[in-house]
Amino acid sequence: MKHIISALVLNKPGVLAHVAGMFAARAFNIDSLAVGRTDDPSLSRMTIVVVGDDRVVEQVRKQLAKIVTIVKVQDFVGHDMVARDLMLITVSCPGDKRAEIQALIEMFNAKVVDISPKSVMVEVAGPETKIEAFIDSCRPYGIKNVVRTGTVAMARYGRTQAENQ
Amino acid sequence: MSNKTSETVTDRPQRKPGSQIIVDTLIEQGADVIFGYLGGVVLPLFDKLYDAPIKFIIPRHEQGGCHMADAYARATGKVGVVIATSGPGATNLTTGLANAMMDSVPIVAITGQVRTDLIGNDAFQEADTTGITRPITKHNEIVKDPSLLAQTIREAFYIASTGRPGPVLIDIPVDMQTTEIEVEPPTKIRLPGYRIREQGHARQISAAAQAINDAQRPVLYIGGGVIAANAAEELRSVAKKANVPVTMTLMGLGSLDQNDPLSLDMLGMHGTAYANYAVQECDLLIAVGSRFDDRVTGKLKTFAPHAKIIHIDVDPASISKNVRVDIPVVGSAKYILTEMEKELVHRDRTEWFKRINDWKKRHPLRYDTNAGTIKPQYVIEEIYRQTHGDAVVVTGVGQHQMWTAQFYKFKRPRQFITSGGLGTMGFGLPAAIGAQIACPNEIVIDIDGDSSFNMTMNELCTAVQYELPVKVCLINNNFMGMVRQWQHLFYGQRYSCSSLQNPDFAKVAEAFGAVGFTVKDKAQVPDAVKKMLAEKRPCVVDFHVDKEENVWPMVASGKSLHEMDGLDIFEMA
Numbered sequence: 001m002k003h004i005i006s007a008l009v010l011n012k013p014g015v016l017a018h019v020a021g022m023f024a025a026r027a028f029n030i031d032s033l034a035v036g037r038t039d040d041p042s043l044s045r046m047t048i049v050v051v052g053d054d055r056v057v058e059q060v061r062k063q064l065a066k067i068v069t070i071v072k073v074q075d076f077v078g079h080d081m082v083a084r085d086l087m088l089i090t091v092s093c094p095g096d097k098r099a100e101i102q103a104l105i106e107m108f109n110a111k112v113v114d115i116s117p118k119s120v121m122v123e124v125a126g127p128e129t130k131i132e133a134f135i136d137s138c139r140p141y142g143i144k145n146v147v148r149t150g151t152v153a154m155a156r157y158g159r160t161q162a163e164n165q
Numbered sequence: 166m167s168n169k170t171s172e173t174v175t176d177r178p179q180r181k182p183g184s185q186i187i188v189d190t191l192i193e194q195g196a197d198v199i200f201g202y203l204g205g206v207v208l209p210l211f212d213k214l215y216d217a218p219i220k221f222i223i224p225r226h227e228q229g230g231c232h233m234a235d236a237y238a239r240a241t242g243k244v245g246v247v248i249a250t251s252g253p254g255a256t257n258l259t260t261g262l263a264n265a266m267m268d269s270v271p272i273v274a275i276t277g278q279v280r281t282d283l284i285g286n287d288a289f290q291e292a293d294t295t296g297i298t299r300p301i302t303k304h305n306e307i308v309k310d311p312s313l314l315a316q317t318i319r320e321a322f323y324i325a326s327t328g329r330p331g332p333v334l335i336d337i338p339v340d341m342q343t344t345e346i347e348v349e350p351p352t353k354i355r356l357p358g359y360r361i362r363e364q365g366h367a368r369q370i371s372a373a374a375q376a377i378n379d380a381q382r383p384v385l386y387i388g389g390g391v392i393a394a395n396a397a398e399e400l401r402s403v404a405k406k407a408n409v410p411v412t413m414t415l416m417g418l419g420s421l422d423q424n425d426p427l428s429l430d431m432l433g434m435h436g437t438a439y440a441n442y443a444v445q446e447c448d449l450l451i452a453v454g455s456r457f458d459d460r461v462t463g464k465l466k467t468f469a470p471h472a473k474i475i476h477i478d479v480d481p482a483s484i485s486k487n488v489r490v491d492i493p494v495v496g497s498a499k500y501i502l503t504e505m506e507k508e509l510v511h512r513d514r515t516e517w518f519k520r521i522n523d524w525k526k527r528h529p530l531r532y533d534t535n536a537g538t539i540k541p542q543y544v545i546e547e548i549y550r551q552t553h554g555d556a557v558v559v560t561g562v563g564q565h566q567m568w569t570a571q572f573y574k575f576k577r578p579r580q581f582i583t584s585g586g587l588g589t590m591g592f593g594l595p596a597a598i599g600a601q602i603a604c605p606n607e608i609v610i611d612i613d614g615d616s617s618f619n620m621t622m623n624e625l626c627t628a629v630q631y632e633l634p635v636k637v638c639l640i641n642n643n644f645m646g647m648v649r650q651w652q653h654l655f656y657g658q659r660y661s662c663s664s665l666q667n668p669d670f671a672k673v674a675e676a677f678g679a680v681g682f683t684v685k686d687k688a689q690v691p692d693a694v695k696k697m698l699a700e701k702r703p704c705v706v707d708f709h710v711d712k713e714e715n716v717w718p719m720v721a722s723g724k725s726l727h728e729m730d731g732l733d734i735f736e737m738a
């Protein structure tokens with residue numbers, strides 16, 4: 001099962017290496033990992049998607065919490081939250097397909113961010129399932145390139161019970 | 166210097182080079198002994214150590230220095246301090262750091278680093294020390310701002326010694342040592358990502374106490390955490406009050422006097438039959454400061470199959486890592502055992518102790534006492550007898566280590582110093598040196614294997630230089646004994662690469678300036694031990710023991726704890 005873990009970490013060199021190294025050393029699998037600064041410049045937020053049963057993910061959570069430069073760890077599983085991926089995708093787009101693709105983009109509430117004579121670059125944001133669906137829908141036209149951020153997530157109003165310790 | 170000048174100096178904030186600040190902060194943190202080796206980028210630091218009121222011990226290899234600091238910490242309960250230079254100095258520390266990490270030993274390691282403007286340029290003796298040591302330290306940090314030196318060192322001592330202890334490394338570029346900065350008063354330690362829960366949850370403690378009161382066949386399973394928490398006295402009170410037998414891991418030996426009738430001695434792969442049977446038959450297993458290591462549990466699926474499990478540990482990540490725990494209690498063993506004891510009641514458990522005593526009677530640890538050869542166990546028993554069980558005992562890793570754990574009955578915590586988790590061959594001699602410095606008035610004996618000793622015996626030089634009366638008692642079977650035992654049992658006696666050409670260890674000792682003698686005859690063992698104990702200089706006694714003796718009992722890898730081999734071996738003899 002996929003778990004989304006959110007970790008508030010000190011914005012210091014070596015923290016990302018520590019997290020990545022710990023996952024590798026303990027044979028945990030990272031599905032995706034997104035890092036960015038928070039409103040407080042001394043802190044960063046890591047959103048890590050991990051695949052594993054509850055027991056594995058419990059260990060992941062505890063091992064993360066043990067790292068001195070990690071301030072707080074939350075597991076969002078079973079909690080109401082908003083999870084989003086951002087994707088940039090370049091799709092082949094010959095003149096005769098342009099209208100079709102444009103309709104698709106509108107359907108997914110996506111946005112054209114660049115255009116060339118033979119292709120379009122589209123920005124899509126949303127839950128992972130929507131991103132996957134958009135990729136599938138684009139396949140018949142020919143996908144040239146895909147870049148995804150990995151999931152970022154935030155709990156909705158109210159606290160998560162799995163909040164660290 | 167005139168009075169006037171000194172007044173002006175005190176008026177303005179004092180300025181000192183970083184190297185002096187490092188030394189001052191080490192002294193402030195209570196470092197009275199430091200182990201370490203010089204090198205280019207720690208020269209400014211060593212220059213300041215020259216005048217410092219710190220005893221400095223120079224090993225012959227940084228690994229030795231790290232093991233010395235490790236054993237010093239284990240013997241005293243204080244933080245061990247080790248210094249090494251950049252590059253190879255730092256990489257040589259890694260075995261020692263990993264060893265301390267696995268056994269939760271508080272160490273502060275300081276490494277020099279190339280100048281900050283050279284970092285990343287493949288400079289001479291440059292290595293990514295924080296990168297290399299990240300998985301084998303509790304925490305590490307590179308200091309790139311000299312004003313953070315003092316605070317970083319204070320935090321290192323705090324992190325190393327609190328919670329589940331462990332090694333912390335500080336990497337200090339040479340320019341941080343030479344820059345002059347203003348001395349700031351200490352500020353409060355602020356580590357937002359580091360929280361320790363000392364006091365367990367009151368409801369969990371009550372639940373644990375209730376479970377113990379209700380249990381018919383409980384067993385306390387004690388690890389090194391009890392020793393690290395200085396909770397041996399509290400453990401004894403709990404065991405006595407609730408009347409619960411106690412088995413200890415290799416790291417836990419000494420937390421309860423093994424002469425106590427409640428002691429089941431060591432459990433696990435080479436544990437006693439009565440400890441392993443008791444664990445397999447118990448209805449409640451109370452783990453304190455232990456971590457369900459594979460050498461302890463054997464096959465996990467069938468480990469303590471009838472038991473409800475209580476796990477008391479200061480490290481939440483240890484709980485439910487290997488086994489499912491019914492009553493987890495996160496906190497310091499000292500605090501939790503104290504609180505728990507208040508709620509415990511005495512139970513007779515006559516039936517349970519009858520069974521245990523029956524196992525004890527039927528399966529004591531034994532070996533062939535009538536053999537004509539020197540049996541390793543006999544040497545260890547003789548050392549035990551002549552030291553009245555009071556010596557500080559250190560070991561290498563392998564058969565001799567297991568025999569020591571089996572045949573030396575430890576009385577008190579911090580008496581047995583051994584490499585448990587990492588299993589570091591070569592730990593023995595440097596650790597004995599660290600322990601002897603920690604306990605100048607104790608007899609310190611390194612019961613070592615020939616192969617283990619071969620790895621770090623250059624530290625004899627250190628023992629001679631500092632006039633340390635460490636005793637090395639070699640259980641010399643001319644094999645990597647434990648490897649040979651596995652080849653004997655599981656590889657059809659094909660002794661691939663496990664037999665070594667040894668030097669004449671007695672002559673080696675003499676060449677180093679120590680005392681050395683060889684014992685080949687069983688009848689000479691008592692006198693040799695007596696001579697060794699009386700010796701005031703470092704001393705190596707090379708006991709040529711039975712080459713193919715095996716450690717019994719043994720739970721083969723992947724077997725359940727009760728499936729021990731070797732229980733009947735001496736009954737046939």
